[in-house]
Every structure is written in structure tokens, then in C-alpha cells.
Amino acid sequence: MTSSGNNCTYQVRSRIVKEGGSVTIPCSYAVPKDQQKDAQIIWEESDNIYCFLPREDFTLSGDVTEKYAGRVTKEKDPHRNWTEAIRITRLKRSDGPLFCCHLYNTKEKKKILSNDYGTLLHFPDEGYVTQLDKLVAIPSEEVIIPCHYSRKVSDLVQEVTWYATREESHDYCALAKEIHTWRDARQHDRYSLVDFPQDVSLRIHNIHKDDDQYYCCYVYTANRTAITTRQATRLIITGNSSSLHSHQPPDVLTVQEGGSVTLNCSYIVDNPYTESDIMLVSVYWRVGSVMGPYAYHPHQEMVHPTYTERATITGTTNLIIRGVQVADNLSSFHCIVVLKFCTGSNKYEDKIQHGGETRLTVQALYPKSYMDRGTVILAAYVVIKFFTVLVATAVILGRLRRRREKIHRST
Structure with a gap:
């Protein structure tokens, strides 16, 4: 597999789901070629915010715990050899909420590498904030970095703070520098919010190369409770x-x-x-x-x-x-x-x-040239019909006139 000898697992950070619905959680992975035959993906669930403290394996070598019996299937990405996913149906509030994929060595019976973040499930009635994982932008254009929150949070928003950092870490905002704190949608330098408080996404005007950073939003509610996302948005800026x-x-x-x-x-x-x-x-x-x-x-x-x-x-x-x-x-x-x-x-x-x-x-289904030809034909038809009627009328009137003259002479 990987020629570099590196080990990786990669997951999306979050999914918004509905109770009773279903979700597909993909995991991409890479292992050195010499470890390929003994490598396997196993899945765990956790009630922690990260995958450091898993609760229990729910699928390993095809086995599924009773909790997920009949509800979990594995799927392979038809376009990517090194991406597999689990699909969970009939979702329950007790599922997860964090699902972690790990590289497992079947020969040595041990984990090779764990994904730190996993995929966190959000149910609609929870208080949460979500962001995109990345955006691509070009210098001088205008970009909007979305920050969305659940309906439970929407009526409580009092202020929003956006942060930016070049450092990649488990808690991006802990290392980040504050851009600004907003209580309205007014512009601050090159930054503004789309429509506070309904939409607190960050608008950056006139993008610079230096804007290539990680961005995260903190939403503060009426009682000063801070709600943030576990997924900062990487804004990738091209050269030009x-x-x-x-x-x-x-x-x-x-x-x-x-x-x-x-x-x-x-x-x-x-x-x-x-x-x-x-x-x-x-x-x-x-x-x-x-x-x-x-x-x-x-x-x-x-x-x-x-x-x-x-x-x-x-x-x-x-x-x-x-x-x-x-x-x-x-x-x-x-x-x-x-x-x-x-x-x-x-x-x-x-x-x-x-x-x-x-x-x-x-x-076009009816090209202009076709329509023009049709118009000419229609016009010609109308003209010919008009003259035909005109000639026929003249002939009839002529016959009537001659008949009247003949009757007049005979009398």
C-alpha cells in the first residue's frame, strides 16, 4: 500500500443524524506494504470527546456486539481501495456518540494506530456547533467560512468570537488568536458576519495568502455558556x-x-x-x-x-x-x-x-434558425391565403355583378 512507510487513519469529524435513521461513517487508511496482509480496520465506540478512551469494540473480525446486532454493516468504497465504512441503521440516542476506526494487526493481535478524533454523531435536539473541514480560496476573492448551530442554540446566541491559528492540534482554538468578537454583523477590518445572529458565518473580504489558516467559532449564549465545534475549518489559499x-x-x-x-x-x-x-x-x-x-x-x-x-x-x-x-x-x-x-x-x-x-x-430544442424558417413559412402561408381569399372574393363579386347586369338588360 503506502510506499512511504507511514501509517494513517482519517475520518470526518462529525455527522448530523436523526433518531431511527441511518449513517455511513467512512475511514481511509494507509499502512506500509510489508504490513498490508496483516492489517485490518476495527471500529470502536466511545462516550468521550476523543478516541483515547474507547468504551468497547463493536465490530472485530466480523463480530458485532449485541447492542448493534443486525444494525451494522461494513462497506468498501468502490472507487478507493483503502477506504472502508460502517453503516449503522435504526440509530438510537445511546449509540456512540463517538465512533473510532483503528488499524489493527491481526498477526500480533494489537492496534497499530488509532484515529484520535473519530466521528461524532449530533442529534438535532442537541446544542452543537458545526464547521466545514476545509475550503479552497484564491487571493483577492471573498470567502465565507460557515459556522452553523442547532435550533436549540439559535434562540440563545448573544455573541460570537472567531479565532485563527496556523497550528494543528486537538484543540485548535486553545492555540488560536482572536480575530474579533461580534454582537452584530458590522465589519471589522476585512472581517464581518453574514447575518448576526441568524448566520454567524465569517466573511473574509479580499483574501490574502496569509489567510491560509485554521478558523474556529465560539458561540456564546445568554448565560455566557460557550459552545464550540470540534472541527476547525482549514482555509487553503492557492498561490494565485x-x-x-x-x-x-x-x-x-x-x-x-x-x-x-x-x-x-x-x-x-x-x-x-x-x-x-x-x-x-x-x-x-x-x-x-x-x-x-x-x-x-x-x-x-x-x-x-x-x-x-x-x-x-x-x-x-x-x-x-x-x-x-x-x-x-x-x-x-x-x-x-x-x-x-x-x-x-x-x-x-x-x-x-x-x-x-x-x-x-x-x-436548443428549437434553434433560432429553425424558428426563423418557421416564421417565414408561416408568413408566406398567411400572405398566400390572404391573396387566395382576395382573388376568390373578386371572382365571386364579378360573377354577381355580371348576373345583375344581365338581369337588368333582360328587363
Whole structure:
């Protein structure tokens, strides 16, 4: 597997779920090639905030504890050899709430590596704050870093503090520097909130390269209780917009209005990495330019409304657009890929690539030229019909006039 000899496991930090519903929790992993045959993923649940103190194994070598009997299945990612997931159905409030994946050596019967953070389940009636794991931005554009809280918190918000740090740690905010504390939506330097208190997401105007940091929000309620997220948002800033432009000519695709089209996106794994070092592939599709609105984003809330219901990912990076519209004609779609590599013992590095550009030519169901020909034919038909009626009327009137004259002479 990994050529670097590094061990990693990677999970999403949180999932919002419903009681009685289901959830799929993926885990990507990497182990050295010589350990591959003896490596296995095991899952544990914990009632701690981190995976340091697990409560019990609920799946190991196919065995499931009675609590999860009939509710847990393992799944493999069809597009990634080193990603597996568990799917839990008929969720209960007593499940988890933290689920941890671990690398396990079946020969030595011991854990090789534990994921520190795990995946934490949030139920809707709980008081929680969530953030995205990462965003990609280009210097000079404007970016919004979401900070969302549950309905239980929404009516209690009094103030919000945003922090930023370059340090990666278990508690990002503990090492972070305060950006500002807001009690309204007014702008402070380059920073403002979207719509305090309904939306306390951070808006950063005129992005700089130095804005490449981790950001976290603290929400304070009426009794000064602080609620924060366990997931800081990594804002990844590219060097400049030209660095994301593909050096290859764009693909040009022709599609009929109302049809579907697949836009291809590719990436290259540069030395010293291999495909097996990849923990996560995140793809972003932007329209018009690499700074345009999103046709696709891993987080649906970031997608432009025009594409919310029409654009989905197939495979790992390719984009399907359904119900193609005339408005899509001559649009350019830019694919940006962020690869997360395993670089050490649960150490990661993000690399950004331009995955290609595609331009669409949309053929309307009723082309303008067709409509023009139809208009000419219709007009000609109307004119001919008019003259035909006119001539017929003249003939009839002429006959009537001659008949009257004949009758007049005979009398």
C-alpha cells in the first residue's frame, strides 16, 4: 500500500443524524506494504470527546456486539481501495456518540494506530456547533467560512468570537488568536458576519495568502455558556488564480438542451507519493472561471442555486449535469482537486491541482434558425391565403355583378 512507510487513519469529524435513521461513517487508511496482509480496520465506540478512551469494540473480525446486532454493516468504497465504512441503521440516542476506526494487526493481535478524533454523531435536539473541514480560496476573492448551530442554540446566541491559528492540534482554538468578537454583523477590518445572529458565518473580504489558516467559532449564549465545534475549518489559499488554470486546452462538449452531460476531471499523483498515500480526494467545480460560483462543492450549502438539483459527482471527480439549459451554453467549468496525503503517523498534507476545464455548447430544442424558417413559412402561408381569399372574393363579386347586369338588360 503506502510506499512511504507511514501509517494513517482519517475520518470526518462529525455527522448530523436523526433518531431511527441511518449513517455511513467512512475511514481511509494507509499502512506500509510489508504490513498490508496483516492489517485490518476495527471500529470502536466511545462516550468521550476523543478516541483515547474507547468504551468497547463493536465490530472485530466480523463480530458485532449485541447492542448493534443486525444494525451494522461494513462497506468498501468502490472507487478507493483503502477506504472502508460502517453503516449503522435504526440509530438510537445511546449509540456512540463517538465512533473510532483503528488499524489493527491481526498477526500480533494489537492496534497499530488509532484515529484520535473519530466521528461524532449530533442529534438535532442537541446544542452543537458545526464547521466545514476545509475550503479552497484564491487571493483577492471573498470567502465565507460557515459556522452553523442547532435550533436549540439559535434562540440563545448573544455573541460570537472567531479565532485563527496556523497550528494543528486537538484543540485548535486553545492555540488560536482572536480575530474579533461580534454582537452584530458590522465589519471589522476585512472581517464581518453574514447575518448576526441568524448566520454567524465569517466573511473574509479580499483574501490574502496569509489567510491560509485554521478558523474556529465560539458561540456564546445568554448565560455566557460557550459552545464550540470540534472541527476547525482549514482555509487553503492557492498561490494565485493563474496557478489553477490548466495548461491543457479545454474539452469542448456538445449537448442538447434538456439532456445530461458528464464532465471529466483528472489529477496526477506526484513523487514521492503514490495513490495509496491518498487519504481523501475533495473535488470542487466552479463555473465561468476558477473564481466563479460553485457548480459542485463537497458541502451542498456552498453550491450555486442554479446547480443545486442538477449537478452531482460520479466516480471520484467527474461531474454530471442533468437537465442542461440554454443558459449553460458556452459556459466553462473548472475542476479543482485537493488531495490529502499521509505524510507520517496520522500526519497529512494537502495538495491542490487543476483537474481540467470543460466548455459546453448547448443545442436548443428549437434553434433560432429553425424558428426563423418557421416564421417565414408561416408568413408566406398567411400572405398566400390572404391573396387566395382576395382573388376568390373578386371572382365571386364579378360573377354577381355580371348576373345583375344581365338581369337588368333582360328587363
